[in-house]
Amino acid sequence: MNENTDITSYLAEGGKLSAPGNAPPRYRAELMRMMASFVDSELAGAAGFADCINMGPGVKERIAASRIVLEKHDHAERVLKIMGEFGANTDRYMQVHPWTERVAREEDVGAERRGGDMRLNVFWYPIENWADAVVMNVMMGKATIIQLEELARCSYQPLAEAFREILPRERRHMELGEEGLAGLRASDAGAVLASMDYWRPRVAASFGGRDSERFAMLKKLGLRHRTNADLLTEWDAAVDAVAKSLAA
Amino acid sequence: MAQFYPLRVTDVKRDTRDSVILTLAPPAGDEDAFNFIQGQYLTFRRTFDGEEMRRSYSICAGVNDGVLRVGIKKVDGGWFSSWANDELETGETIEAMAPMGNFHAALNPDEARHYLGFAGGSGITPMISLIKTVLDAEPHSKFTLIYGNRSTNAIMFREELEDLKNIHMGRFTVVHVLESEADIDLFSGRLTREKCDALFERWVDVCSADLAFICGPEPMMLGVSDALKAHGMDERAIKFELFASAQPGRAKKRAESASADGGAQTKATIVLDGAVRECDIDKGAQSVLEAALAADIDAPFACKAGVCSTCRAKIVEGEVDMEANYALEDYEVERGYILTCQSYPRTDKIVIDYDQ
Structure with missing residues (x-):
C-alpha cells in the first residue's frame, strides 16, 4: 500500500481522480463493483421491462415503456464505457449473463446477489402485469434517484459526471411511472396496493445492509458519502408520500 | 482491447532543463484515431530490459492547432521520462494508444465564460x-x-x-x-x-x-x-x-515458478489490502477467487466471467491455468496478472497479490 499512501489520504480529504492510471488497487476494485452493479441493474431492468411494453394499455404507455427500455440501455452503455477504460471487455459484456432471467414471484432473494451478475436483488423478481410494472417503476425509480444522487458525488470524476447526466433521465422514468400510477388509481386500485405491498420490502432491500466497516472504507475512498440507512430513510419517506397520495 | 499505433517523432524541442516537447505524426490512414478533445492524454508503451512499461502524458496542443504534441518532464528515476528527455530523437517512432481522458468541459461558441x-x-x-x-x-x-x-x-x-x-x-x-x-x-x-x-x-x-x-x-x-x-x-x-505522481515505478520481476506437481490441494497465500492470508484451494475444482471468498477474504470481483477485470491480481509464485481471459492484455499476462475468477492452480503453492 505504501506507494498509494499519498493518494489514499488525498482521496480521504476529498480529492478526485479522473484517470484509471491513478486508481490504487482497492479503489479500482470497489469502483468496478459499483459500476458493474449499476450496469448489470440497468441491463437486467431494461431486459425485464422490455416484456412489459406489450402490456401497455395504450400507445402512450407503450411509448413510455419503450423509452425507458431504450434509455436504460443507453445508461448501461455510458458506464460500461468507463469500465472499458479500466480494462473491461465492453464487446463481450452483454453476452455473459442472462439478463432476462428471473426467480419465481414468491421466492425471497433477500439482499443477496444471485447468479453471476451484479444486478441489485430487486431485478431478480418478475413483473406480473401492467399495474405491477408501473408500481415497480415508481418505487424502484425513487430508490434509483436517491442512490444515483449519492453516487453522483463519488470521487471518480468521469463516473460522477456520467451519473449526473443520467440522473434527470432516470428521474423522468420515475415521473412517467407516476403519471401511469395516477391513471391506474381509479381503474385498478386493488392491484396497485397489492403491488406496493409486494415491492416495498424488496426495493428496501436494494439499499443493502448496514455494514459500517465497509461503508467507512468506501467513504475514505470518496466513493460513498451517506450511509445505506440514511438513504433508506429518505426513500421510506418518499414512498410514504406516494401511498398517501394514492389514499387521498 | 487497446490498440497501439506507431507515431513518428517529427520534432523534439527542449523546453526547460528537464523537460521536452515531442511533436508526433500518426501513421497515414490512422490520423482520425488521433483527433483529440482538449485536455486528453496519450498512453505510450516501450520495452525496457525486456519488460513493457506504459506511461501517460497530456497532449499540449489546441484541438485546432493541427498538430499532436506532448510535454514530458523528467522524473527522478523515471525510466520512460529519462529516455524521452535524454535519448529520444527526431525520426524515431514511439507507440501510443488513441487519446483518452475526461479533463474538459463541452465547448459552446456562444458562451462568454x-x-x-x-x-x-x-x-x-x-x-x-x-x-x-x-x-x-x-x-x-x-x-x-x-x-x-x-x-x-x-x-x-x-x-x-x-x-x-x-x-x-x-x-x-x-x-x-x-x-x-x-x-x-x-x-x-x-x-x-x-x-x-x-x-x-x-x-x-x-x-x-x-x-x-x-x-x-x-x-x-x-x-x-x-x-x-x-x-x-x-x-x-x-x-x-x-498525474504522474501516483503512477508506479518500474514493475518488479515475476518470481520464478515452482514446479508443477500433482497434490489435490493448493496452499494459497493471498495478499489483499496490505494483509496476508492463507487458504486452501481444491485443485481443479475451485478458482482462486472462489477459494478466497470461501475463506472469507474480501477479494474483489464482479462478472465472474473473465470479462470485467475487477478480480485482477498478480501471481507472485506458482502457476495457474486461466480458463478464459477477455480482459487482460498480453503484456499484463506476461507480467503475471491473472483474472482470479478464471484461474485454477496448477502448483501446490501459489502466492496471489491483489495490491499490485
Whole structure:
C-alpha cells in the first residue's frame, strides 16, 4: 500500500481522480463493483421491462415503456464505457449473463446477489402485469434517484459526471411511472396496493445492509458519502408520500 | 482491447532543463484515431530490459492547432521520462494508444465564460490544450491561469504562454506563483489553500468564474479546491486531473515458478489490502477467487466471467491455468496478472497479490 499512501489520504480529504492510471488497487476494485452493479441493474431492468411494453394499455404507455427500455440501455452503455477504460471487455459484456432471467414471484432473494451478475436483488423478481410494472417503476425509480444522487458525488470524476447526466433521465422514468400510477388509481386500485405491498420490502432491500466497516472504507475512498440507512430513510419517506397520495 | 499505433517523432524541442516537447505524426490512414478533445492524454508503451512499461502524458496542443504534441518532464528515476528527455530523437517512432481522458468541459461558441486554470509544474501540459482550445473556440470567453513552479527556469511553456497573452489580448491572464525569485509576497510560495485564499481575496475573482480546472500534485489540488469551494464555487464546476505522481515505478520481476506437481490441494497465500492470508484451494475444482471468498477474504470481483477485470491480481509464485481471459492484455499476462475468477492452480503453492 505504501506507494498509494499519498493518494489514499488525498482521496480521504476529498480529492478526485479522473484517470484509471491513478486508481490504487482497492479503489479500482470497489469502483468496478459499483459500476458493474449499476450496469448489470440497468441491463437486467431494461431486459425485464422490455416484456412489459406489450402490456401497455395504450400507445402512450407503450411509448413510455419503450423509452425507458431504450434509455436504460443507453445508461448501461455510458458506464460500461468507463469500465472499458479500466480494462473491461465492453464487446463481450452483454453476452455473459442472462439478463432476462428471473426467480419465481414468491421466492425471497433477500439482499443477496444471485447468479453471476451484479444486478441489485430487486431485478431478480418478475413483473406480473401492467399495474405491477408501473408500481415497480415508481418505487424502484425513487430508490434509483436517491442512490444515483449519492453516487453522483463519488470521487471518480468521469463516473460522477456520467451519473449526473443520467440522473434527470432516470428521474423522468420515475415521473412517467407516476403519471401511469395516477391513471391506474381509479381503474385498478386493488392491484396497485397489492403491488406496493409486494415491492416495498424488496426495493428496501436494494439499499443493502448496514455494514459500517465497509461503508467507512468506501467513504475514505470518496466513493460513498451517506450511509445505506440514511438513504433508506429518505426513500421510506418518499414512498410514504406516494401511498398517501394514492389514499387521498 | 487497446490498440497501439506507431507515431513518428517529427520534432523534439527542449523546453526547460528537464523537460521536452515531442511533436508526433500518426501513421497515414490512422490520423482520425488521433483527433483529440482538449485536455486528453496519450498512453505510450516501450520495452525496457525486456519488460513493457506504459506511461501517460497530456497532449499540449489546441484541438485546432493541427498538430499532436506532448510535454514530458523528467522524473527522478523515471525510466520512460529519462529516455524521452535524454535519448529520444527526431525520426524515431514511439507507440501510443488513441487519446483518452475526461479533463474538459463541452465547448459552446456562444458562451462568454470565465475559466480558471491551476497548474503545478508539469500539470501545465493539459492546461495548454485547454487554454488554446477554449480561447479559439469560444471567442467571448476568458481564461485565467494560476501557475505554480519552483523557479523561473522551471516554468514549462513560458514563451508560449507569453505569446498566448499577446494573441488573445485581454482574454488570457497568467499569474505565476514561484517558490523562489518572486518579488511580491502574494506571488511567492506554493499553491496552498492559504495562498489561494490570498489570491482570491486580492487578485482573482472566483465569483465571476464558471469553471475551474486543476492539475498538479495531490496536496496542491486539495488546497486549491478547498479554497475555491470556500469562495463560493460549486464543487461540480471543479475539474481535477492528477498525474504522474501516483503512477508506479518500474514493475518488479515475476518470481520464478515452482514446479508443477500433482497434490489435490493448493496452499494459497493471498495478499489483499496490505494483509496476508492463507487458504486452501481444491485443485481443479475451485478458482482462486472462489477459494478466497470461501475463506472469507474480501477479494474483489464482479462478472465472474473473465470479462470485467475487477478480480485482477498478480501471481507472485506458482502457476495457474486461466480458463478464459477477455480482459487482460498480453503484456499484463506476461507480467503475471491473472483474472482470479478464471484461474485454477496448477502448483501446490501459489502466492496471489491483489495490491499490485
